[in-house]
Amino acid sequence: MKIGIIREGKNPPDKRVPFTPKQLKAIQEDYADQITFQVQSSDFRSFSDQEFIDEGIEVVDDVSDCDVLFGVKEVPIDQLLDEKTYFFFSHTIKKQKYNRKLLQAVLEKNIRLIDYEVLKDEGGNRVVAFGRWAGIVGAYNAFWTYGKKTDLFEIKRAYECADLKELHSELAKVQLPPVKIILTGSGRVGNGAKEVLNSLKIREVSVHEFLHLYFDEPVYVKLSSADYNRRKSDGGFDKEEFYAFPERYESHFQKFSEAGEILISGAYWDPDAPRLFELKDIAGEDFQLSVIADVSCDVGGSIPTTITSSTITDPVYDVDRQTGEKIPAFGSQTSISVMAIDNLPCELPREASQEFGIQLMNWVIPALLDDNSGMLERATIARDGDLTIEFIYLNDFVNDYD
Template sequence: MKIGIIREGKNPPDDRTPFTPEQLSQLKAKFGDQLEFLVESSPNRCFSDQEYQEAGIAVVEDISEAEILFGVKEVPVSQLIPEKTYFFFSHTIKEQVYNRPLLQAVLKKNIRLIDYEVLKDEEGKRVVAFGRWAGIVGAYNAFWTYGQKTALYEIRRARSLRDLEEMHQELRKVQLPPIKIVVTGSGKVGGGVKEVLDSLGLRRVTTQEFLHHYFEEPVYVVLGSSDYNRRKSDGGYDREEFYAHPEKYESHFQKFAEAGELLIAAAYWAKGAPRLFRLEDIQSPDFALSVIADITCDIGGSIPTTLRASTIQSPVYDVERDSGLEIPAFGSQTSVSVMAIDNLPCELPRESSGEFGRQLSQWVIPALFEENSGILERATVARDGDLTLEFMYLSDFVRESNEES
């Protein structure tokens, strides 16, 4: 079985890799002649070609000899090799219009697409993700943004830090006034956010305390979906109903937007679910949020001020309250500053790649040797020129024209 690690083709290039040199060396030792690894040469990968070669892994210019190809971000249509099995984050399963041509090309080229986002165990829990690292870097960037906006302190950009230990050292420079911080989500991403909040020594409070008490220190609240969604008919909440029929619900997040100054959004959002607020809501003088770190970065998703993804090179843009239009970062005292980088773990690429590779080594590599592996079958979006049964709901999406793209 020949496995290839592809060069990231999306622009700007992603520094991460599915496997570190050491991990490929360990897998090679474990599986012997059953596995052969090829790494496509890349000038941008966080581990150099030389590091892979020193680990005994072949580095090549032409990866087409491999049957199974692992990447991280979406593969440009022009770089897709027909008849292969690909693993990457496709960002198509929520019907993301900008990636419709990618899914159409996958079908046309008879590619088996296995999407990391839907690799799950028997209980439905994701087994591979960069979530924790997105949460860590996203939360750090939230406080970097707040420092830039208020000029109360200055910390280095995450991308300039060597590792997580150096990040925690940098966080000691943060000096916060008694602000209230809203966090949505308590999964792996939310767990990463909490690591940063705990590093800062911030106190967690209940929703009632957050809304009704005054504090002389900075505090934060973690909101679950029941805290800011309610049934339209009677104001109630039923978890199973909410996830099955989100259209029956509406947001009542506004009270938290009026109490908090900084929002760190780390909650999963599904198409059809209520958005936290409307873009026009930021015009209200009661809307107190001035910095929004949208780790989820769902364009057109839960956070209406996320007009586009920002980049590591240019991490923040502002949204003018009166017009709802984008203006330069920190361009106005009253505007809302938005951090919406869509590849946050790239700012600590070696560590985040290492954790991701450990998950792939544990869950995916052994599954490749199983006949009809459940984990791989459930995550297969397309095969043999067609969508799989689980993803047939994308049929109309892929049939539509590219005019919107």
């Protein structure tokens, strides 16, 4: 099997790689008679072409001879090769309109698309993800944004840090008033964000304490879905029902928006689930949030102020509380500053790639050599010009050419 590592084509370019040079060397040695690699030449990866060459990996301009192609972000339509197997984050499973044409092209080109986001073990747990790094960088950026907005302190951008160690050194410069911080998300993203909060030695408090007590130090609360969603009929909450029938629930997040000043949002959002709040709510006198770091970055999703994604080079925009419109970052003291970078792990690309590659080595490489891998089958969105049974619900979405 010849496996290609494609050059990232999405703009702005992503610096991450699915595997590091040393990881590819190790795989080739472990599966010497089964797998070979080619890496498509790139000027902007966090690992240079020479680093791959130094590990004995062939670097080429054309990977069309490869059977299987690994990338990170969505592949531009004009770069898709017919009848190949691709691994990348397609961002299509929630019917994201901006990638409708990509999925249409995948079907037209008879591509087998395996999406990292739906690679799961027998227990339904994701096996490969950049979530921890998104959480770390997203939380760090929340405090960078707060420092810029309040002029209380100044720290480097995350991408200016050589590694995680330097990022933690920068956090030592953060001087916070007794601000209340809200964190959502209990998975990799939420736990990554907690690493930053713990590095800052910010105390975690209960929901009751957060809502009803005053503190002379910064504090944070970590919310679960049960804390801000309730059944429309009787105000109750049942976890299994919520995940199976989210449309039966409504948000009661308002009390948290009245108490907190910073929101770090890392919770997975189902399009049928209620939003945390509505855009009209931010005009209310009691709506206290002034910095929102939407780590999950679902445009038009759970956080209505995420009007668009932002970029590493232009990380923050503000939203006017009265009009709900996007305005320049830090353009008004009363506006809400939104950080919604959609490729946060790219700010620490080498370490993020290293951890991601380990997950692929443990789970995906062995599965590729298994003719009947259930894990790969369950994560296959399209094959031979058709959606698979698992993803047949995308049929109406993909057949809409408007």
